[in-house]
Amino acid sequence: MAGKIIANLIVMGSAILGKAFIQAYRQALANASKSGVAQETIQNTIRRGSKVMTEQEARQILGVTEETSWEEIMKKYDTLFERNSKNGSFYIQSKVHRAKECLEAVHQGKGEGTPT
Amino acid sequence: MTRREAALILGVRESAVIDKIKEAHRRVMVANHPDAGGSHYLASKINEAKELMMGKTKVGASIF
Numbered sequence: 001m002a003g004k005i006i007a008n009l010i011v012m013g014s015a016i017l018g019k020a021f022i023q024a025y026r027q028a029l030a031n032a033s034k035s036g037v038a039q040e041t042i043q044n045t046i047r048r049g050s051k052v053m054t055e056q057e058a059r060q061i062l063g064v065t066e067e068t069s070w071e072e073i074m075k076k077y078d079t080l081f082e083r084n085s086k087n088g089s090f091y092i093q094s095k096v097h098r099a100k101e102c103l104e105a106v107h108q109g110k111g112e113g114t115p116t
Numbered sequence: 117m118t119r120r121e122a123a124l125i126l127g128v129r130e131s132a133v134i135d136k137i138k139e140a141h142r143r144v145m146v147a148n149h150p151d152a153g154g155s156h157y158l159a160s161k162i163n164e165a166k167e168l169m170m171g172k173t174k175v176g177a178s179i180f
Contacts, residue, residue, distance in 0.1 A: 060156075060157035061155060061157055061158060062155060063155025076153065080153070080154065083147040083148065083153075083154075086147065088143070089126060089127035090127065095158075096158075
């Protein structure tokens with residue numbers, strides 16, 4: 001009889017403890033999102049993931065100014081891309097490509113004809 | 117610029133010897149020289165990368 005009661009107590013106690021733990025965990029999660037630690041982490045990840053080149057840097061890389069026409073930019077890009085694929089470095093080649101992509105977006109945003 | 121980026125720019129390993137770095141620098145510089153259609157920005161980056169790679173290597177190889 002006594003054994004049954006003790007077993008009952010243990011089972012009930014552990015159930016209550018488990019519930020309490022789950023509650024605490026939920027509360028901790030809510031606190032974390034409120035305090036901003038989690039949000040900061042998320043923002044950092046996003047920033048790192050979409051590390052985009054500025055227009056200024058793109059222009060510097062291709063060696064063009066604001067006034068340079070799209071045809072000239074493309075000519076520059078083709079030269080640099082070709083040369084770097086032959087005997088330059090892959091890293092610079094990819095930088096050149098990114099710069100061109102960036103300027104292409106800017107160019108299309110302005111709507112000055114269709115870049116090829 | 118980190119040493120890793122410098123190595124990527126020159127297209128060599130981070131542990132490359134001075135001769136390799138010099139050769140790679142010349143090769144990349146020829147491809148991106150401002151006089152031949154390259155840009156000043158890239159040229160300065162390449163020089164910076166070479167300086168960084170050489171500088172670190174020299175410190176390690178110093179007899180003093």
